[in-house]
Amino acid sequence: MTQAFLIVVRILAVALFAYWGYRLWTGTQSWTSRVLGLFFSAVLIWQATLGTWMITG
Amino acid sequence: MKKFSTLVWLEHRRNWLWSLPLMGSLLFWAWGIKQVLIMSVEERLGIRAGLLMGAITIGTVLLVMMIGRIRSETRNGQYQVLLMSPPSGYTHILARFTYAAGVGFAYFIAIGFLFWWILELAGINFDTRSLFELILAMPFYGMSVVVLPILAYTLLLMVFVSAYRISGKGWIPGVAMLLGTPIAMQWLSEWIARITWTLPGWQVFANAPTALAERFGEFDPELSVEIGEVLHSGLPVEPMLVMLAVTAALLAIAGRIWQEVEA
Numbered sequence: 313m314t315q316a317f318l319i320v321v322r323i324l325a326v327a328l329f330a331y332w333g334y335r336l337w338t339g340t341q342s343w344t345s346r347v348l349g350l351f352f353s354a355v356l357i358w359q360a361t362l363g364t365w366m367i368t369g
Numbered sequence: 370m371k372k373f374s375t376l377v378w379l380e381h382r383r384n385w386l387w388s389l390p391l392m393g394s395l396l397f398w399a400w401g402i403k404q405v406l407i408m409s410v411e412e413r414l415g416i417r418a419g420l421l422m423g424a425i426t427i428g429t430v431l432l433v434m435m436i437g438r439i440r441s442e443t444r445n446g447q448y449q450v451l452l453m454s455p456p457s458g459y460t461h462i463l464a465r466f467t468y469a470a471g472v473g474f475a476y477f478i479a480i481g482f483l484f485w486w487i488l489e490l491a492g493i494n495f496d497t498r499s500l501f502e503l504i505l506a507m508p509f510y511g512m513s514v515v516v517l518p519i520l521a522y523t524l525l526l527m528v529f530v531s532a533y534r535i536s537g538k539g540w541i542p543g544v545a546m547l548l549g550t551p552i553a554m555q556w557l558s559e560w561i562a563r564i565t566w567t568l569p570g571w572q573v574f575a576n577a578p579t580a581l582a583e584r585f586g587e588f589d590p591e592l593s594v595e596i597g598e599v600l601h602s603g604l605p606v607e608p609m610l611v612m613l614a615v616t617a618a619l620l621a622i623a624g625r626i627w628q629e630v631e632a
Contacts, residue, residue: 339536352549
């Protein structure tokens with residue numbers, strides 16, 4: 313896999329997880345759920361950008 | 370307190386079809402143990418211990434399924450009628466968790482007895498202290514490190530997902546939490562590994578080698594030294610304390626969400 317392809321995959325993953333974060337923030341009236349949802353979105357975005365589980369080519 | 374005990378009683382009414390077969394399954398495992406008739410004592414003991422490990426795994430899965438069932442308790446108003454007022458979210462969560470944890474403790478203590486039984490069948494006679502460690506200390510340690518956090522996590526997952534049921538897209542919170550959890554767990558386990566053994570270990574089964582030597586003869590000197598070192602270290606206390614704290618935190622968050630969503 314080329315570096316460019318992996319960069320595109322990461323960008324798409326970040327976009328998806330950011331969208332999830334938006335939906336998790338706006339989809340409930342519960343502030344604790346919003347914070348928890350944002351936490352998991354942030355964890356996933358962190359993993360997609362700085363984490364080591366994706367193949368780095 | 371009356372509210373809490375009423376809720377625990379309701380949990381029992383709702384879940385006895387799960388908890389009773391779970392406890393009854395121990396008879397099946399006991400029957401399975403008796404069916405192992407291999408001539409070699411060591412192999413027989415190994416297979417029987419393997420069966421009990423299977424019982425532990427399946428029992429944990431059943432407990433998770435039992436605690437994870439979401440019902441519309443608050444929406445049909447049964448608690449308000451029974452308790453004359455809406456109970457808090459924390460009471461709800463604690464009652465559900467207490468019932469599942471209680472059933473779990475009973476189940477794993479019984480498994481401890483089954484372990485003692487297979488040791489007796491193999492001719493290994495534990496003294497009273499080792500027996501108590503087998504049927505009380507080990508279930509408590511195992512449940513604190515593994516089962517209780519999983520139960521609390523399942524509760525939080527279900528409550529978290531139900532907080533989004535009005536807006537639709539119910540799969541997003543569930544998938545985000547399930548995907549994010551291994552990453553968060555990796556950080557947590559790395560931190561636990563760093564702090565492990567900062568406190569003195571919990572020494573268990575100090576007299577077990579004597580019982581084993583009585584049955585199988587004296588160990589090889591090198592093996593004796595290794596066993597002695599392992600027993601001297603004991604069980605690390607830090608994972609147990611951290612996971613108990615994590616359990617309490619997960620329950621508090623679940624209770625808070627329930628309070629905000631259902632109350």
